[in-house]
Amino acid sequence: MRSAHRRARAGRRWVHVRNVDLWQRSLGFAALGFLTLVPLLIVVSAADTRGGQGFAQWLADGLGVSPAARAEIERLFALPGQAWRTTTAFGLALLAVFGLSFGTMLQSGYERVWDLPPARWWARWRHVLWLGALVGVLFLSAIAPPWRESPARGFVTVAIGTLFFWWSQRLLLGGRVMWTALLPGAVATMLGLLGLRIFSRLVFSPLIASSAVTYGPFxxxxxxxxxxxxxxxVVFGGALLGRLLHDELLHRAPPVEPGQ
Incomplete structure (x- = not known):
């Protein structure tokens, strides 16, 4: 009887993982992220008084690449400082629209993870607040010294990142899931990002150098x-892992707060 119960629980977990559609959501995340986050961070980092060199630094530091690959990234974004002077009001508005769409996509993924219905249309103000916080985090990350120059920055980044993903889930889900239930997902997301940085150092770093020789900037x-x-x-998988840890390892039902 106990074995049948475990198999039933495992089957429910698998169905839930499959329903999240992790791969398709990750592809949409990458497409919209490249359309939104890259131009947004270029514009934001261009406001830095040091000449707007923060984007290439942030990207190379996030990838954890070697000096050769870092040089290719800096060559690809050689003139980011011009972005602030040449960006028009229409361009900024367009970036804001895409940024809000990015928040909508992230919210949809979190709702699928927690089996929640879509939020009402008047809750879109949360996307504006989330986008503003994202811009602030990206700006601070872009202008901060690299990890290799400030080891203490790594601990601060992990702490801020965990708090940001913890708060993002709570905000985008409209407070329908308790803080304690969302913490495992935030921690899992940051641990996954650290693991991705190590993987990038081992895999993406030589790929950037070789691909630049073979295909150029493309x-x-x-x-x-x-x-x-x-x-x-990592973002959606971390939230999903946090949900499974909370429900299965702690043997608790999904803590959905009624009436919100």
């Missing part, structure tokens, strides 16, 4: 796009 873009797919897997 090869570097392909590797960056693949890295964004990996981030999508």
């Amino acid at each position: 090869g570097t873009v392909l590797v960056i796009q693949t890295w964004l797919v990996g981030i999508g897997v």
